[in-house]
Amino acid sequence: MGILAEFREFAVRGNVIDLAVGVVIGAAFGKIVTALVENLIMPFIGLLTGGIDFSRWAITLRAAQVDAAGEEIPALVLGIGNVVNTxxxxxxxxxxxxxxxxxxxxxxxxQAEAPAEETPAEPSEEVKLLREIRDGLRKPEAPIV
Known part of the structure; x- marks a missing residue:
């Protein structure tokens, strides 16, 4: 089997397609949750905590500086608000x-607890034979003349 045929068999397998659908739906769900947290929940929490905007909450370890060559060295900042949002x-x-x-x-x-409506199973050959014997013994015998 060639590598392309093997890959095709792998790619069209049901589990791979289910996984792909799950990843796409999960990514969309993640975007919804991100928007919900950033736009609805965190502003409300900020209001409850005295107007703190968590998305801008950070600790500056070192301020921005300009080196001897005149180039700016950016500030060293811990983005605590982003961690709280995440x-x-x-x-x-x-x-x-x-x-x-x-x-x-x-x-x-x-579904497991619901009683399944089952059709009665066909009796085994032994049961059928025993029923025939029982029914034969019940019949009245014809009188002997």
Whole structure:
């Protein structure tokens, strides 16, 4: 089998396509959560904490400087606000996934608990033979003349 044929077989396998769909949906979901955190949740948290804008919250370790050649050396800054935003985003994504998995597991559990309407199974040959013997013994015998 050539490498192209093997790759084609791999690429069209159901699991690979499912994974690709999951990655695309996950990326879109990540963008939604990022927008939700940055535009709705963090401003509200900032309001509750006295107007702190977490996206600009940073600690400057070294201020910007100009070296002897006249070139600017940028400031050395720890972006704590970005870390807080990322943590909030992670918690929201993890919680949303937890709720989705919990819902799916509950549906699976309900389907497993529901009694399946089964058609009665065909009796085995032994059971059929024993029924014939039983029915034959029940018949009244004809009188002997």
């Amino acid at each position: 943590i909030v985003q992670f918690v929201l994504v993890a919680f949303a996934i937890f709720i989705a998995v919990r819902f799916i597991n509950r549906l699976k559990r309900q």
